[in-house]
Amino acid sequence: MDPPDHTRLRGLVSRAFTPRMVERLRPRVEAVTAGLIAALPEEGDLVSGFAYPLPVRVICEMLGVPPEDHERFQGWSETAARSLDPMLTAELISESGRSGREFRDYFRDLLELRRRQPGDDLLSALTRVEELTEGELLATCVLLLVAGHETTVNLIANGVLALVRHNLLAYAAERPRQVVEEVLRYDPPVQLTGRVALRDAELGGTPVPAGTAVVALIGAANRDPAVFPDPDHFDPGRSDPGRSDLSRPDPGRSGPGRSDATRSDGAREPGRHLAFGLGIHFCLGATLARMEGEIALSALAAAAPRMELLDPAPPYKPNLVLRGLARLPVRLNRQ
Numbered sequence: 001m002d003p004p005d006h007t008r009l010r011g012l013v014s015r016a017f018t019p020r021m022v023e024r025l026r027p028r029v030e031a032v033t034a035g036l037i038a039a040l041p042e043e044g045d046l047v048s049g050f051a052y053p054l055p056v057r058v059i060c061e062m063l064g065v066p067p068e069d070h071e072r073f074q075g076w077s078e079t080a081a082r083s084l085d086p087m088l089t090a091e092l093i094s095e096s097g098r099s100g101r102e103f104r105d106y107f108r109d110l111l112e113l114r115r116r117q118p119g120d121d122l123l124s125a126l127t128r129v130e131e132l133t134e135g136e137l138l139a140t141c142v143l144l145l146v147a148g149h150e151t152t153v154n155l156i157a158n159g160v161l162a163l164v165r166h167n168l169l170a171y172a173a174e175r176p177r178q179v180v181e182e183v184l185r186y187d188p189p190v191q192l193t194g195r196v197a198l199r200d201a202e203l204g205g206t207p208v209p210a211g212t213a214v215v216a217l218i219g220a221a222n223r224d225p226a227v228f229p230d231p232d233h234f235d236p237g238r239s240d241p242g243r244s245d246l247s248r249p250d251p252g253r254s255g256p257g258r259s260d261a262t263r264s265d266g267a268r269e270p271g272r273h274l275a276f277g278l279g280i281h282f283c284l285g286a287t288l289a290r291m292e293g294e295i296a297l298s299a300l301a302a303a304a305p306r307m308e309l310l311d312p313a314p315p316y317k318p319n320l321v322l323r324g325l326a327r328l329p330v331r332l333n334r335q
Contacts, residue, residue, distance in 0.1 A: 013284065016122050017287060025288070026295070029291065032054055036053060037303050042333075043329070046157065051154075052074075054156065054292065055152035055153055055292055056070055056073065058149075059145055062148070063141070064110075064123040072106070077146050080142070081321070104138045104139075107138050111123060111126075111127055111137065147284075150189075150324075155292075158187040159183040159187075159296075161187075161314065163297070165309070169306075170301065171236060172301040173305065182234060182238055183297075185223075185238075186223075190321060191217070192215055196211065198210060219323075222273045303332075304332040307332055308333060309329070
């Protein structure tokens with residue numbers, strides 16, 4: 001969506017995702033994380049047991065979705081995530097339409113309930129916004145719920161996989177912020193996005209006429225060797241002063257291995273990846289996703305620093321846009 005509608009709608013919901021509002025959620029996210037880790041079996045699937053339920057509970061509680069309805073969203077959300085892919089079968093298009101109608105019908109009923117019985121949640125607040133049409137309100141609810149957990153599930157699971165493979169769980173317990181930034185660069189939950197040129201342009205010497213659809217490969221940009229030295233190497237030390245190249249012991253490797261930039265005033269700017277996009281469409285929930293990722297990975301690393309993969313090549317979901325693991329079988333080896 002373009003301004004002015006984009007500006008209007010984003011302004012209505014962005015106040016719920018400011019750093020100050022997100023920080024108020026930290027104790028609840030920590031509590032949910034601790035409870036899920038305590039309930040994990042010694043061997044099992046980390047996606048279904050941890051990476052999925054954590055962000056689902058958080059976004060559902062923010063929105064005001066009753067706990068008994070949390071599991072109902074899994075099928076709807078999976079279909080919505082698949083429908084973002086650029087090439088869809090007729091079957092998936094039909095399934096997406098049906099799932100979307102069920103999703104909107106659910107929120108239509110829940111919003112009516114929140115009008116009669118308002119609470120201290122985002123849905124109740126949105127019902128009081130007169131500027132929103134019903135269509136805009138329903139679309140916003142679906143977007144917030146799907147985007148509020150599908151991507152963070154991938155961030156957590158992709159992060160655990162990279163950390164275990166590179167024997168860096170101990171570092172995640174100490175430096176979760178740096179780890180999350182490198183996971184977002186190295187294996188971003190969103191691999192690509194689409195745009196339509198509003199006017200004639202030229203990109204890399206290629207003419208892009210107005211009206212042309214363009215696919216922006218976020219995953220490729222995040223491994224641009226002109227920006228990130230040794231881009232295919234997982235190195236959380238890129239954004240950690242003095243701690244680069246943690247998982248490669250060779251001291252003779254050239255290049256600092258950091259993805260941060262040094263500004264003209266000497267201050268350091270953390271990860272320059274594009275995992276959350278750029279410009280006016282920068283991810284609304286970036287602060288929340290980062291906090292959930294940091295809490296999840298640090299707590300899990302502290303509880304199970306000797307975790308092992310039970311499948312060296314765990315299966316991925318078939319999605320192209322929202323890339324993430326279907327399952328992540330692990331042995332915790334708790335302390």
